[in-house]
Amino acid sequence: MTIQRRQFIAGFGVAAAAVPFAAACSATSTESTISSLSLSDQRVQDFLKYREETRSDSAKAIKDYTTPGFVYTSSSGQKFDQAGLSSRINDWVQGFTLEKSDPLWAANLGEGRIMISTSDSLVNNGSFRGQPPSNKQFQTESLFTVAFDPEGKIESYTRFADYGALADSIGATSLSQLHGMD
Helix, strand or coil: CHHHHHHHHHHHHHHHHHHHHHHHHHHCCCCCCCEEECCCCHHHHHHHHHHHHHCCCHHHHHHHHEEEEEEEECCCCCEECHHHHHHHHHHHHHHEEEEEEEEEEEEEEECCEEEEEEEEEEEECCCECCECCCCCEEEEEEEEEEEECCCCCEEEEEEEECHHHHHHHHCCCCHHHHCCCC
């Protein structure tokens, strides 16, 4: 049973990761091209810095880096404004310590949008969505699609991740539990 659940979750993660890439590609105008983007690009660096700062003061980081009309869309399709995202990030910070995050690659999607892939090492050392800490370490890869306004502030972003490793680390019994939809 565990193998089947793991395969389902891993398959869901792979399929979910393809969705934002396909959506980003189809949303790009026919005159735009998707191109490789240096990890030293200012937008990439700003997003990585924003992500790091959300772990110490999510409300301040969100206020400093995002627009007033900002929207975060979770991989389950839930939409969050600035306050909603701050609360969600705080839940994650209480449940997990991010030991290391390495950017893998970035792409320019055109029209102020980029895609960033990261490899993250985390430890479940706090309660998360009703599950006690397991103190298990795990690796996950994340795919972010990020839209910036002309002044360089984040207008919106979406994150897709490998939820199989996360599910195993906390002993989740369903994807609904992982997404906080129970």
